[in-house]
Amino acid sequence: MPRYFFHVLNQTSHVHDEVGAELSSIAVARSRASDAAGEILTSDLRDGKTDIVFDVQVEDDRGARVLTVHVVGTVETGAPTR
Numbered sequence: 001m002p003r004y005f006f007h008v009l010n011q012t013s014h015v016h017d018e019v020g021a022e023l024s025s026i027a028v029a030r031s032r033a034s035d036a037a038g039e040i041l042t043s044d045l046r047d048g049k050t051d052i053v054f055d056v057q058v059e060d061d062r063g064a065r066v067l068t069v070h071v072v073g074t075v076e077t078g079a080p081t082r
Contacts, residue, residue, distance in 0.1 A: 003061040004029040006036060010054040026066055033058050037069045050075040 005020040023029050033056045044052045052073040060066050 004032070004066070005059045005061075006033055007057045007059065008036070008040065008054060009057065020061070029058050030067055030069075033067065033069045037071050041071055041073055045073065045075065050077075 001022040001024060003020045003022050004026075005017040007017050008015040021032065023032065037054075037056045040054060040056075041052060052071065054071050056069040056071075057065055058067045058069075
């Protein structure tokens with residue numbers, strides 16, 4: 001079974017996944033990366049961050065990047081414009 005590594009990069013840090021996970025397919029890796037991105041975004045929003053930009057980069061066991069989930073989130077305050 002292939003092993004995939006999930007690295008998280010933002011403007012100030014890079015968390016390199018040294019362990020990875022054995023997953024049955026790239027589709028499962030994509031789902032895992034999407035879930036991780038959602039959890040990070042939710043945590044950052046709850047922490048009060050208003051401008052969020054980060055990537056979850058997925059590499060295979062040969063070190064080749066197979067996909068990137070790029071996340072950009074902005075919280076605007078004030079009255080809605082409708």
